[in-house]
Amino acid sequence: MALFEKQYMGVDYKILVTIGTTSWDDLMRYIDKTLGKKYKIFYQIADGNYVPNTGTSERFISNFQSFCGEFDIIITHAGAGTVYNLLESNSLLVVIPNVDRIDKHQLELADFIDRENLAAVAYCFEEIEEKIDDIIRGGSNFESYKKEEFFLIEDILALIQ
Amino acid sequence: MVLIIAGSGGHLEQARRLKVLIDSNINAKVILLTEDGQSNDANFDKVFSIPELRNKHSWIKTFFGLPNFFKNTLRTLMLIDSENVRLVISTGPGIAILPMIYYRLRSIPTVYIETWSKFSSLSLTGRILKYVVKLFIVQNKGLCGTFRKAVYGGRL
Numbered sequence: 001m002a003l004f005e006k007q008y009m010g011v012d013y014k015i016l017v018t019i020g021t022t023s024w025d026d027l028m029r030y031i032d033k034t035l036g037k038k039y040k041i042f043y044q045i046a047d048g049n050y051v052p053n054t055g056t057s058e059r060f061i062s063n064f065q066s067f068c069g070e071f072d073i074i075i076t077h078a079g080a081g082t083v084y085n086l087l088e089s090n091s092l093l094v095v096i097p098n099v100d101r102i103d104k105h106q107l108e109l110a111d112f113i114d115r116e117n118l119a120a121v122a123y124c125f126e127e128i129e130e131k132i133d134d135i136i137r138g139g140s141n142f143e144s145y146k147k148e149e150f151f152l153i154e155d156i157l158a159l160i161q
Numbered sequence: 162m163v164l165i166i167a168g169s170g171g172h173l174e175q176a177r178r179l180k181v182l183i184d185s186n187i188n189a190k191v192i193l194l195t196e197d198g199q200s201n202d203a204n205f206d207k208v209f210s211i212p213e214l215r216n217k218h219s220w221i222k223t224f225f226g227l228p229n230f231f232k233n234t235l236r237t238l239m240l241i242d243s244e245n246v247r248l249v250i251s252t253g254p255g256i257a258i259l260p261m262i263y264y265r266l267r268s269i270p271t272v273y274i275e276t277w278s279k280f281s282s283l284s285l286t287g288r289i290l291k292y293v294v295k296l297f298i299v300q301n302k303g304l305c306g307t308f309r310k311a312v313y314g315g316r317l
Contacts, residue, residue, distance in 0.1 A: 021170050080278035081171030084316075109278045112301075152298055152314035153182040159270035159295065160163075160189075160248045 012040045013136065016071040018061070020079040023048035024098050030125040031075070035132070042071070065089055073135055075128060078106035078121075083113065087145035093119035094131045117143045162190040162244050165205070166251040166260055168213065169196050171278060175252040177204050178317040179274070192244055194237065196256060207244070211237050211256060234259045252276065252317070253286045261293050272296040275304060277316055283307050 017031055025048045035041060036054030043057040051057050061067050068074060068091055076082050078097040086093055095113050097106035114121040119142055120131035134140045163183060167176035173195060180191050193205040196213040211233045212226070238260055249264045250272040251257035261271050271294040275287045280301045283291065291297050291308045298314040299305060305313050 079171055080276065081174035084171075084277065085174070105276070105278045105284070108280050112280050148315040150178075150182060150300070150315040150317045152312065153179075153186055156250060156272050156296065156298075157183065157186055157248070159272065160187075 013072045014042070014070065015039045015073050015075060015132070016042045016044070016068060017075045018044040018064075018068075018082060019046050019048075019077040019098070020082050021046055021060075022077075022079075022098070024077060024100065025050035026100065027077075027096065027098070027125065028052055031128070035129060039132075073132060075132075078110040078113070080105070080109050083109060083119075084147075087118055088147065090144070092135055092142075094122055094128055094135070095119050096122045096125070096128060117141075118145050162192060162246055164192050164194060164241065164244075164246045164249045164260075164264075166194045166249065166257040168254045168256055172252045172254055172276065173202070175274065175277060175317045177202075179250065179252065180204055182317075190244070192241065192246075194241065194256070194260060209237050209241055213256070231259065235263075238263055248272070250274065251290070253284060255286050258286060258289055258293075261290055265293050265295075270295050272298065274298045274314070274317070275300060275311075277301070279304060 023046045028043055028045055028048060028050045031041065032052035032054050036052060041055035043052050043055055044061055045051065045057050045059055047059065065085060068086060068089060073092050073094065074086055075094045076086060078095050083095060095110055097110040099107065110121050113119050120135060120140060122128045122131050165176045165179060167173045176193060183191055190206045192207045193202060194209045197210045202208055212230060246269055248270050251261060252274050253276050265271050273290045273294040276284055277300045280303045283304060297308060297311050299311045300314060300316045302313055305311055
């Protein structure tokens with residue numbers, strides 16, 4: 001069923017919030033107090049201290065890729081491992097870089113995703129709901145992620161003495 | 162034996178993908194050196210771990226953790242020595258620096274694959290290891306101009 005059809009039929013959207021292995025309590029708190037009242041949300045909270053009051057929370061998810069297939073939209077931190085796995089499985093994403101970390105790797109990846117129009121990118125919490133509304137209304141046409149597979153493995157193994 | 166050095170999160174995911182490629186090309190033991198907390202990874206023949214170097218929320222805590230980090234790393238490398246390492250590959254991050262220097266000094270081939278999340282500038286680990294490793298590979302074409310010897314290799 002297409003997302004806008006679900007809205008018409010009054011069927012709840014299922015949204016996953018995932019942040020990988022590094023806690024992000026501020027994001028969880030924000031979504032709990034806003035989107036958590038509107039949608040069915042599953043929170044993957046890692047080792048965070050904040051446990052949302054809405055929806056369902058787990059710290060980590062085994063069989064992550066098959067689990068993600070159950071959700072209409074995934075809100076994800078801009079951790080490359082998570083993002084690339086989700087893009088490869090054609091998930092509908094809202095990517096939000098975690099700028100609370102001291103390294104800013106996530107911003108570079110978020111910019112790349114935004115520039116290539118591979119997913120929605122929210123640069124602050126307040127943009128998340130707007131991006132989700134866009135996706136549900138069918139207003140977002142993302143490009144397919146085309147990956148050039150790693151091709152230097154033989155060159156690497158040729159170095160073995 | 163091939164030694165892969167990778168931290169947690171995306172670095173470890175890249176290492177897992179690398180292991181799949183290695184397995185489809187040669188029949189070799191592949192050992193992982195990673196950060197504490199990742200020791201249960203069943204994808205590898207053996208797993209060694211050391212404490213994470215960098216505190217993701219504080220540079221000060223990272224700095225004061227350095228002496229212990231060096232001590233633990235050297236101790237672990239001595240344990241790995243019994244495994245007959247013939248090739249060392251790292252997908253980062255900083256836990257790879259000391260081991261890569263160690264293996265380069267011992268003339269064992271070293272390869273660094275810059276993380277897939279860098280598009281326009283090298284990571285701190287990349288900026289250090291580009292002077293150390295035998296082969297420096299980038300996964301995004303925008304990084305090719307950052308280092309004369311950087312080789313583009315597609316994405317893991």
